[in-house]
Amino acid sequence: MSDEVIWHCLRHNHCSFMAKIETGLFCRNPYNATGICNRSSCPLANSRYATIRDHDGIFYLYMKTAERAHLPNKLWERVKLPRNYEKAMEVIKKHLEHWPELLVHKIKQRLTKMTQYRIRMRRLQLKVREKIMTVPRKKAQRDLQRLEKAEKAAQLEKSIESELMERLRKGVYGGEIHNVPSKQFHTILDMEKDDLAPEIEEEEEGEIEYVEGADIEMGEMEDMEDFQGFSGEDDDGDEDDGLDEPVTMRPKRSGSDIRSKIGRKSTKVITEVNHLFQY
Amino acid sequence: MATTARPLVSVKALDGDMATDAAGVPMPHVMKAPIRPDVITFVHRLVSCNSRQPYAVSRKAGHQTSAESWGTGRAVSRIPRVGGGGTHRAGQGAFGNMCRGGRMFAPTRIWRKWHRRVNVRLRRVAVASALAATAVPAIVTARGHRIESVPEFPLVVSDSAEGIEKTAQAIKVLKQLGAYADAEKAKQSVGIRPGKGKMRNRRYINRKGPLIVYGTEGSKIVKAFRNLPGVDVANVERLNLLDLAPGGHLGRFVIWTESAFKKLDEVYGSFEASSSKKKGFVLPRPKMTNADLGRLINSDEVQSVVKPINKEVKRREARKNPLKNAAAVLKLNPYFGTARRMAVLAEAARVKARKEKINSKRTKLSEEASKIKAAGKAWYQTMISDSDYTEFDVFSKWLGVSQ
Numbered sequence: 001m002s003d004e005v006i007w008h009c010l011r012h013n014h015c016s017f018m019a020k021i022e023t024g025l026f027c028r029n030p031y032n033a034t035g036i037c038n039r040s041s042c043p044l045a046n047s048r049y050a051t052i053r054d055h056d057g058i059f060y061l062y063m064k065t066a067e068r069a070h071l072p073n074k075l076w077e078r079v080k081l082p083r084n085y086e087k088a089m090e091v092i093k094k095h096l097e098h099w100p101e102l103l104v105h106k107i108k109q110r111l112t113k114m115t116q117y118r119i120r121m122r123r124l125q126l127k128v129r130e131k132i133m134t135v136p137r138k139k140a141q142r143d144l145q146r147l148e149k150a151e152k153a154a155q156l157e158k159s160i161e162s163e164l165m166e167r168l169r170k171g172v173y174g175g176e177i178h179n180v181p182s183k184q185f186h187t188i189l190d191m192e193k194d195d196l197a198p199e200i201e202e203e204e205e206g207e208i209e210y211v212e213g214a215d216i217e218m219g220e221m222e223d224m225e226d227f228q229g230f231s232g233e234d235d236d237g238d239e240d241d242g243l244d245e246p247v248t249m250r251p252k253r254s255g256s257d258i259r260s261k262i263g264r265k266s267t268k269v270i271t272e273v274n275h276l277f278q279y
Numbered sequence: 280m281a282t283t284a285r286p287l288v289s290v291k292a293l294d295g296d297m298a299t300d301a302a303g304v305p306m307p308h309v310m311k312a313p314i315r316p317d318v319i320t321f322v323h324r325l326v327s328c329n330s331r332q333p334y335a336v337s338r339k340a341g342h343q344t345s346a347e348s349w350g351t352g353r354a355v356s357r358i359p360r361v362g363g364g365g366t367h368r369a370g371q372g373a374f375g376n377m378c379r380g381g382r383m384f385a386p387t388r389i390w391r392k393w394h395r396r397v398n399v400r401l402r403r404v405a406v407a408s409a410l411a412a413t414a415v416p417a418i419v420t421a422r423g424h425r426i427e428s429v430p431e432f433p434l435v436v437s438d439s440a441e442g443i444e445k446t447a448q449a450i451k452v453l454k455q456l457g458a459y460a461d462a463e464k465a466k467q468s469v470g471i472r473p474g475k476g477k478m479r480n481r482r483y484i485n486r487k488g489p490l491i492v493y494g495t496e497g498s499k500i501v502k503a504f505r506n507l508p509g510v511d512v513a514n515v516e517r518l519n520l521l522d523l524a525p526g527g528h529l530g531r532f533v534i535w536t537e538s539a540f541k542k543l544d545e546v547y548g549s550f551e552a553s554s555s556k557k558k559g560f561v562l563p564r565p566k567m568t569n570a571d572l573g574r575l576i577n578s579d580e581v582q583s584v585v586k587p588i589n590k591e592v593k594r595r596e597a598r599k600n601p602l603k604n605a606a607a608v609l610k611l612n613p614y615f616g617t618a619r620r621m622a623v624l625a626e627a628a629r630v631k632a633r634k635e636k637i638n639s640k641r642t643k644l645s646e647e648a649s650k651i652k653a654a655g656k657a658w659y660q661t662m663i664s665d666s667d668y669t670e671f672d673v674f675s676k677w678l679g680v681s682q
Contacts, residue, residue: 002571005314006417013316014528016423044417070286072416073430073457 007045011037015044031062031076033106040102050096050103052081052110057122059114061092061107085115290435290537293452304435307543308550310414312407313565316529319520322405323527325395326520333389341382346373402520404563407547409523409531418530423486425464426532428457435535441498449503453489461532462488465509485509487525492518494538515539516546516556 010018017029018037025037033051034041043049047066052059059081068075079095081088088111096104167173168180179185287303346359358372376384412418416432426432434456443449453459465488471477472484488509493500501512511522523531548554553561575581599607608615644652 001314001411001415001418002569002574004572005570006415009314009316009412009418009529010421013320015421017421044421069416070432071430072420072426072432073428075416 003045003047007039007042010042010045011039017044031064033103033110041106046103048099050099050107052107052114054114054118057118059088059111061095063095081111085111088115288433288435288540289431290437290540291430291456292437293439293455296437296439299437304537304540306414306433307540307547308562309407309410309543309547310433311550312404312411312547312562314412314415314418314529315404315408315563318401319405319408319524319529320527322397322401323520323524325397326402328393328395331393333391333393335387335389335391336383338386340386341374341380344373400560403547403557403560406518406520406523407562409520409529410518410543410547412529413523413531413533415530419532420530422528422530422532424489424530424532425460426458428460430457433533433535433540434458435537435540438494438537440536441493441495441500441538443503444499446503446506449500449507456534458489458532458534462507462510464488466507469508487511487531489532489534490522491534491536492539493536494540494542500536515542 015037017027017032019026019028026035027037027042029043030053031043031049031051032041033043033049039045043051043064047069048064050061050063052061054060061079061081062076063079064075064077068077079091081091089108092104092107092111096107168177285305285308288306289303290299290301292299344361346361348357348359349355351357356372358378359374360370361368361373363369371380372378373381375381414433416426416429419426419432436452436456440452443452450459450462453462465486468486469483470485472481476482485508488507488511491500491504491510491512492515493512494515496514504510504512513519513522523533525531546554546556548557548561550562550564553559569575601607601611605615605619
């Protein structure tokens with residue numbers, strides 16, 4: 001059938017390649033040279049037609065003639081176009097020498113456009129492009145929750161505590177910390193208060209210290225009675241006594257008393273400044 | 280129609296066929312019938328009605344009550360109401376299409392005209408046209424069939440195909456012929472129908488694949504190709520428009536067996552000779568034997584008689600109003616120019632004469648008097664104009680006002 005009849009059937013009846021959008025009519029046929037659904041651009045309605053198609057970055061010129069219209073297998077003849085734009089133009093000119101001008105012009109335009117986008121694609125490949133990755137929200141949430149749970153399960157504080165206690169017991173921090181274990185410490189303190197303190201024998205290697213008679217012991221007892229009232233002014237006296245007898249345990253003031261400065265001598269340094277001269 | 284030089288269609292041999300030297304089968308005349316999409320749309324639409332099954336609502340629906348209208352005076356609408364009592368239904372409206380439980384408006388009846396008759400000749404013309412369209416690869420491609428690998432169009436296969444019994448072999452044959460792509464497309468396209476048809480025994484839909492046409496009655500080929508989705512089988516003597524142009528769209532992909540292809544001439548006849556199977560049917564003749572407008576216009580016979588192309592464009596001149604435009608008046612009245620000139624001159628002369636006359640009648644002032652008069656005028660001018668005030672700048676500064 002003639003091209004006119006075919007075009008009439010396609011355009012006014014049905015063509016599966018036609019795509020109608022608000023800006024115009026387009027053709028989905030891969031052999032269409034312009035992409036528009038047109039009497040002159042329809043590869044089905046023109047028995048003599050040519051296009052350029054791209055395969056893996058190589059351009060091929062496809063041609064069909066009326067002679068092969070009844071052999072769909074062999075319909076399109078393919079010619080490989082050289083990489084060079086000018087040479088490709090020459091090849092096109094040679095193969096489509098006596099073809100209708102409009103078609104040849106459209107094909108040359110197509111070649112130009114394809115060359116341009118090929119260059120652009122190649123350039124883009126070399127650049128590093130950001131790829132937008134989606135966050136798998138559920139997975140991320142799940143991991144966070146697991147992290148929290150793991151922290152809780154590890155009981156870090158407990159293990160730190162036990163480690164520190166170990167070290168304390170071993171004596172890493174020196175032997176000067178007396179209020180561990182705290183229970184026994186408190187009981188001893190209470191017992192001291194009630195004069196029931198058993199004398200703790202310190203094992204000292206070496207030096208034997210000689211102490212004076214019972215007078216000093218009596219003096220001490222007096223002092224200890226005074227201690228019950230807990231007057232803060234006895235500081236100096238206390239310290240002197242403390243140096244003579246290191247055997248008995250010095251009654252220490254509990255933490256809160258030490259910290260409070262009630263009754264203590266003022267530690268503030270008073271400076272007097274003469275403001276005689278004024279500049 | 281150049282029926283004398285008919286192209287030869289070669290017959291594709293299948294594997295296992297004996298090699299034949301046959302040149303091919305000449306193209307049957309039907310394939311040259313005029314392609315008439317309008318006829319096909321018309322006939323297809325009507326013929327599609329013929330397999331419909333009637334539907335209707337029950338004859339009694341909505342009328343199985345003995346409702347009576349209460350008439351006026353009861354402060355209710357006059358629609359018939361169900362009588363009796365003791366139930367919700369009592370006093371409710373009945374019979375009307377607006378009533379709940381009433382009969383619908385215009386209840387559908389089974390005696391609706393479901394089928395349409397089409398003239399026999401029209402039906403035959405439509406089929407002939409559809410057959411012609413199946414021979415044009417462009418139209419078949421446009422319909423959506425995948426025929427890129429098909430070796431020849433129309434596709435004719437040797438008669439050994441009619442002996443195929445197994446579907447597996449049928450698929451092999453299709454692959455050999457390059458027709459499997461189309462059958463595969465149909466197979467891939469199977470899906471569930473959208474809409475209520477799903478639950479009305481029309482659950483699955485798929486695209487149409489090739490149509491296999493065979494010649495000899497009772498061939499096993501029917502059973503072999505029957506199970507392939509999208510593939511239809513038909514006997515040459517009973518070709519259906521609904522198969523040749525599904526959806527009213529021309530150009531189904533048809534695979535002929537040799538005997539079927541040869542029988543076509545018998546069944547449809549030619550443009551001169553009537554068909555033997557269809558009594559009195561002669562193929563329709565086209566309105567134009569050569570429909571290629573381009574060729575016609577550019578042919579020697581036409582071009583030799585045609586006038587040369589006139590490329591120049593004659594543009595309309597813009598109309599100018601003669602009451603306003605002097606050039607426009609001049610075109611209409613050539614004397615206008617001289618008349619106007621003379622009038623202008625006359626006017627100038629008249630003005631001059633009048634002036635002189637007045638001057639002569641006026642009492643002449645002496646030279647002294649005229650000088651005094653002029654001085655007085657000048658002094659007046661100085662009085663009224665601000666810019667003549669020489670010390671204006673300093674004065675305005677003193678005032679503190681800028682002007």
